[in-house]
Amino acid sequence: MATTAFDQAGAPARAGGPLLVVEDLEVDFKTAEGTVHAVRGVSLRLNPGEVLGIVGESGSGKSVTAMATMGLLARSAVTRGSVRYRNEELLHRREKQLMPVRGKAISMIFQDPMTSLNPVYSVGWQIAEAIRAHQDVSKEEAMRLAIELLRKVGIPNPEERVTSYPHEFSGGMRQRVVIAIAIANNPEVILADEPTTALDVTVQAQVLETLRTALQVTHAALLLITHDLGVIAGLADRVLVMYAGRAVEVGTVDDIFYRPAMPYTIGLLGSLPRVDTDGSELLRPIPGSPPSMVGEIAGCPFAPRCPRAVDICWESEPALVPVGAAASPHLSACHFAEEVMRAGEPLFAATSADTETGPGPELDVDTDGHRPEHDMPSPEPGYVLAEGFGRAGPGEYEIPLMEEEARPGEEPDASRHREET
């Protein structure tokens, strides 16, 4: 079983064992079109102080996994499996029993700071509200703590700003407030659901820095959900790549970035401009779009988009099994994981960065002809991963988001990309 494999391969448990264990989590939504299998058996372990990144396209089930962990899914969602915090089952708990856990043991940072703060209250009130939900302190004391928290997350003049309203803050500042709320009760686990996605690229790095500070202050473990590999590279210890509601690759950051063993991961990395090369490389996006999650999926869900797909890929869904050295915590759900990892060559067709005028990439460049006949959607480079990877524009993207010195290199790189096309 994938679960067992993962458990064995998980990061070495530190004192007290893992904080958060998700096992075979499945989430279904009943819709008019049929049952949507949003999450199909995800297992993960979060150890104390660890940062686990979850990456994947929109609709891959990342956020639903986090919501299920917090018990925040709509009542129409059907969940199976297990979510345990310190060996206490959280799934299927009643609201009342979840309340002491939420915000105290596990807190959450939401994607859009524009909407996740209450517009009619001052930010100080909202932080104080979070404190008072779990700690028996006076209003004045809560406000004092709120000012401290604002200071910790890097808001200048916290004494003055504590009485400001969310609409008086910029997006980056609001997200800092959201982070302050998340760490208000010293949680052991923080779930961050795309914490930088809604922000201007230019403030993303600052918010990540704040997040890092928050982790230092609380010593909390972080489950970082993002479709931004740059964020992962900057913050995560381990990475879980999700596709079509399943974990398709798990490993350390180095495993994922340097020894990817799943074509999807390779595709994700290829969609990202690199600043560590001379800039002459073209982007290699993944053609097509993620499968519909309605109904059952036969075979590997990535097969329709995979240049390596052969008959077996269409017939059976590969399990998440260890690849490489036996001691390695590197898992991959690909029938050809070992080959893919060893090959280390570009798998996807290169494309021009200019999606407006450039001709569509030739699909056959790097494929090996094993692809059975099927409807290969014509690649739309601009739309593939558009939500995450295209938003910033290829030129503005940076892998090591946190490293300031990497930035100067990215400008000429980007401009060259544009000139070529």
Added chain:
Amino acid sequence: MAEHVDLRPGGRTPPQVGSDRAGTPPRRKARRGWGKPGKLPVAGGESRHLGDEHGLAGDARKQWQIVLRRFVHQPRAMISLGVFALLGVGSVVAGALWKYSYTTLTDQIAAPGQGAPSWAHPFGVDPIGHDLFAQVMQGTKEDIQTALLVAVISTAIGTTIGALAGYFRGMVDPVLMRFTDLILSVPLLAILAVLGNIAAKQSGSWLWVAIIIGVLAWTYVARLVRADFLSLRERDFVEAARAIGASNRRIIVRHLLPNALGPIIVNATLTVANAILLESTLSYLGLGIQPPQVSLGTLVASGQGDATTFWWLFVFPAAFIVVMILCVNFIGDGLREAFDPRKTRVRA
């Protein structure tokens, strides 16, 4: 005024691209660095006005202050508020200080050629000899008391039912809303007539009339609040509140209700106008406030028969009703505009 600072396009130097400091108000800077706040030299010749809605200018002003400011700058609403307050306070004060009580029988009566408004009796007297000014003041007081109590009762009931239905949905929603539909479909006046008759005959006081109207007039508030809650409950901050461990009650009372307060208050105001009208109607029909108590409705009712001969018996109470309802409606409109930022923006 320091709140309004004309910023040069990209006026902050050096341009802090992407800096988080964009969120801090330029107020301090405006005071210290730019000298005279308000009118600033504009580099490009063109000034761009960045108002409060961008969150760039001004103190951390409380929402209430913003609403109040918008309200205060509407002459019609402010005048209406003044007149209504004058009527309310005036009716109490005048009722207490005036030389006649509303029950006093004066030495004059309304008869052909006498009883018309005079210095002794500004509003004239009625055929029995009551001083009409004292009666109108008493009626106004009763009406305002009744209407305010109706607004409080119906808003409380309506908000509770609407909030529960909108927040919990599921089984709660259809049950509560069908009940609301039921109340709504019952002819209000008929019910009021029956209940009012029974209650009024027993006690005949404004309190009972107010309670009866209030208990039946909450349906619109309930629908309004439910609709508001249905959309508010989907907002991210509700999820965020749940994620910090807030209970349903806490979310409803502390997180959602303040967001719905604008429409609720506007509606409560308009309920006051409706209640005045309803009470007058009931009293006019003889089902509301009973003699010897007076309300504007009973005064109109008793005065209308002689309206052609003793015009003052009809005109004064009727005019007071009209003025009060107009005032309340104007106040409601002003509040609506003050609460709703999409409406005409009143610059303060």
